[in-house]
Amino acid sequence: MDNPNKPILLIVDDNPTNIKVLFNFLKESGFKVLVAKDGESALSKLQEISPDLVLLDVMMPGIDGFETCRRMKEDPKLKEIPVIFMTALSDTVDKVKGLSLGAVDYITKPFQQEEVLARINLHLKLRSLTLDLAQKNEKLENFNHELERQVEERTAELKRTQSQLVLGEKMSALGQLVAGVAHEINNPVNFIYGNLRYASEYTHGLLELVQKYQEKDPDPGEEIEELIEEIDLEFVNEDLPRLLNSMQIGAERIREIVLSLRNFSRVDEAEFKEADLHAGIDSTLMILHSKTKAKGDDPGIEIIRDYGKLPLVKCYPGQLNQVFMNLLVNAIDALEENRKSERKIEIITQKREKDIEIRITDNAGGIPPEVQDKLFNPFFTTKPVGKGTGLGLAIVHSIIVEKHGGTIECQSQVNDGTAFILRLPVDN
Known part of the structure; x- marks a missing residue:
């Protein structure tokens, strides 16, 4: 054979x-x-x-x-x-x-048979060695390509992890700072707020006493008449209650801001627990108020809240606040670049059969289809060098999908606007 x-x-x-x-x-x-x-x-x-x-x-x-x-x-x-x-x-x-x-x-x-056989065997051996070497070189080249691919993947993963850690540390540091500032402001504000009621009562009593004196003694003498004229007692009687009321409103506003700062920082809520998503969104909007309010000739950005009735949701509250912050900042940046005459961000929430849906929509210029496919890729950004890391949406995706088992979707129409739809599972 x-x-x-x-x-x-x-x-x-x-x-x-x-x-x-x-x-x-x-x-x-x-x-x-x-x-x-x-x-x-x-x-x-x-x-x-x-x-x-x-x-x-x-x-x-x-x-x-x-x-x-x-x-x-x-x-x-x-x-x-x-x-x-x-x-x-x-x-x-x-x-x-x-x-x-x-x-x-x-x-x-x-x-010469021996010579022919020797030359044939020599060149067959050389051919065998050449083929073997070529196969080894090919395997080595394939191995190098695979090694390079793995190194690139590991490097990208390392960069992503490092960047997430850095951003996480920054958010943690921001949370600590915000919580510290809120704590420091909270005590004196509560002191002022709590005493304004008494100050208002005391002032009302004193003004009433002055009025009674004026009724009992309509001619107090030249010296007192000069003092009444100097301090414009009639104006003080009218303006002081309004002044105290304005102070009361201002103190209440500061208390609301402090509460929002504390809600946003969520320093004591690193664990998985029930939370009010609307409170997280509102506290984030309060932090960003300076970027959306009207300034001079700039009419600002209109914020439309269309909140449905939501149950408390089991989540990592601080991480979801980070998601709201990243998405709202991106929407604000897009609107600032677009410079439409009417700029708005609409936030719609609703309870569905098996999940909670949060839709954040802007009316900026929209995102081209070729860019939409890359939005959640780490390090991808359309912002100029130095303005964006390309990590914001990647981290948003990680928090929603990996940490909470939810989904995130981008719907965008060029020359119209963009909507990010978050869906978080919820127990019925």
């Missing part, structure tokens, strides 16, 4: 005697031998089979051995097959010509 792994040799020669001698000798030496009687038939046969080595006669009818070799080396499928020329010529010029065409060796007629 023939060994299927026998090396295959192709003899190309027009001399029947040479073919017979080589065929029998090489077959007995353990090779599988094929024969072609001219260059054209050899090239045709080479399209069907791929021998391990070609023994090629130089002088043949039709195209000679040199032309046959040249065509082989021009064919990508054949160029790596080693060619040994067979010739009776001893001219060095012919040998140089053959080698320059890509042949690997020469054997001279009449054949």
